Amino acid sequence: MSNIVITGANRGIGLALARLYRDRGDNVIAVCRDSSGELDALGVRVESDIDVTERDSLSDLAGRLDDVAIDVLVNNAGVMRPTSFDDIENQLDAFRLQFEVNSLAPLRVTRALVDRLGRDSKVAIITSRMGSIADNDSGGHYGYRMSKTAVNMGGVSMALELKPRGIAVGLLHPGYVRTDMTGNTGHVDTEESATGLIQRIDELSIETTGSFHHANGEQLPW
Ligand SMILES: NC(=O)c1ccc[n+]([C@@H]2O[C@H](COP(=O)([O-])OP(=O)(O)OC[C@H]3O[C@@H](n4cnc5c(N)ncnc54)[C@H](OP(=O)(O)O)[C@@H]3O)[C@@H](O)[C@H]2O)c1
Numbered sequence: 001m002s003n004i005v006i007t008g009a010n011r012g013i014g015l016a017l018a019r020l021y022r023d024r025g026d027n028v029i030a031v032c033r034d035s036s037g038e039l040d041a042l043g044v045r046v047e048s049d050i051d052v053t054e055r056d057s058l059s060d061l062a063g064r065l066d067d068v069a070i071d072v073l074v075n076n077a078g079v080m081r082p083t084s085f086d087d088i089e090n091q092l093d094a095f096r097l098q099f100e101v102n103s104l105a106p107l108r109v110t111r112a113l114v115d116r117l118g119r120d121s122k123v124a125i126i127t128s129r130m131g132s133i134a135d136n137d138s139g140g141h142y143g144y145r146m147s148k149t150a151v152n153m154g155g156v157s158m159a160l161e162l163k164p165r166g167i168a169v170g171l172l173h174p175g176y177v178r179t180d181m182t183g184n185t186g187h188v189d190t191e192e193s194a195t196g197l198i199q200r201i202d203e204l205s206i207e208t209t210g211s212f213h214h215a216n217g218e219q220l221p222w
Helices: 012-023 038-043 055-064 092-116 142-163 190-205
Strands: 005-009 027-031 045-047 072-076 117-126 167-175 210-216
Touching: 005 012, 005 092, 005 117, 012 027, 012 038, 012 190, 027 038, 072 092, 072 190, 092 117, 092 142, 117 142, 117 190, 117 210, 142 167
Parallel strands: 005 027, 005 072, 027 045, 072 117, 117 167, 167 210
Antiparallel strands: none
């Protein structure tokens, strides 16, 4: 039984990850701002009132998990806001929010909890192929794309940073998933996405640290 910490676990992909890890017998610690009926119904440990962009929240979380040896930390919380070239001056708050949540928070959460991680622990960052420069053939979505490109770079640096401690870091694209973020459009449901993500996290090792994969197993270009 592994100790699995998941951010953004009250809905969407994070909720599905919590459910599937619970179903296979792992000890899930679901981190969120506000819990949900669906999350409460899972019967897992819930740590609420945690905003991943707030310093006090992060130190609070580290304190609450003081006695937990974390095997897997999944940095899943994320936001998507519309941004465009033409309207950039009116959308600076949206750009900044996406950098705060999507780029900086995975680094900050991992830093806050790093003392609870040990040799053979794993850190997964739920990024997006929309952050892939090589894969960008349709443009737009400036703030979201840039924030996910930035977290990809941060993830690779963390992989190098944490390798001597035996901690592996994986960057994972969940697929195009039917959640609130996509207005419930997409190619797969949260269960299929989470099933693939868990397989990828199981496969992640210190040899493959710093890699970027689709939940379906495909290696993605930077
Ligand atoms: N769905 C897709 O097709 C898709 C594709 C590529 C990548 N992704 C990535 O997958 C991850 C999960 O997305 P999703 O589709 O499940 O989205 P979602 O249904 O909109 O859920 C987003 C989650 O992030 C949490 N969150 C946002 N800001 C937060 C903050 N400041 N502090 C704490 N939690 C915060 C939300 O909590 P609240 O309920 O409190 O807002 C919610 O639990 C994200 O990183 C997203 O970028 C999704």
